[in-house]
Amino acid sequence: MECEKKEPAITQVDERLLKSLDPAQLDVIIRQVEDAEVDEMWSFVGSKRQQRWLWHAIDHHTGHVLAYVCGPREDETFLKLKELLAPFGITRFYTDGWGAYRRHLDPAQHIVGKQHTQKIERKHTTLRARIKRLVRKTICFSRSILMHDLVIGLFINRYEFGYAV
Secondary structure (H helix, E strand, O other), X not given: OHHHXXXXXXXXXXXXXXXXXXXXXXXXXXXHOOEEEEEEEEEEEOEEEEEEXXXXXXXXXXXXXXXXXXXXXXXXXXXXXXXXXXXXXXXXXXXXXXXXXXXXXXXXXXXXXXXXXXXXXXXXXXXXXXXXXXXXXXXXXXXXXXXXXXXXXXXXXHHHOOOOO
């Protein structure tokens, strides 16, 4: 099975960036990724009643994807993403007003508003144009959660993280 071979090669965080961190330069890297935009993107598996959400974070200044998680629109999914973002040392999060952000981000580090999430919203448009499973009105959809997450994961790993998967 092709999908069984690809699954272990997919990563949800840009490990190449994390592995390249020299402890002496760590504070420089942290300053480069001090601001992040975080958002979730709707899709579905099988039927529109079976919603699946892509949660991801990008560097506010460069637009580089830092990490992503696929799952339901629940606090646990956001907490998985937050855990993946911990090594980046992000000091400011820009989000929309979704409740999970308000409940789990420190108010001093959390800024709500669409004026600071323009890059991640543009990233959503690009993803919807390139991955037809993410288009709202489409006949192209996944029948299984595994395939849905693999297609999105392979795309992000290839085009955002630069891995030859």
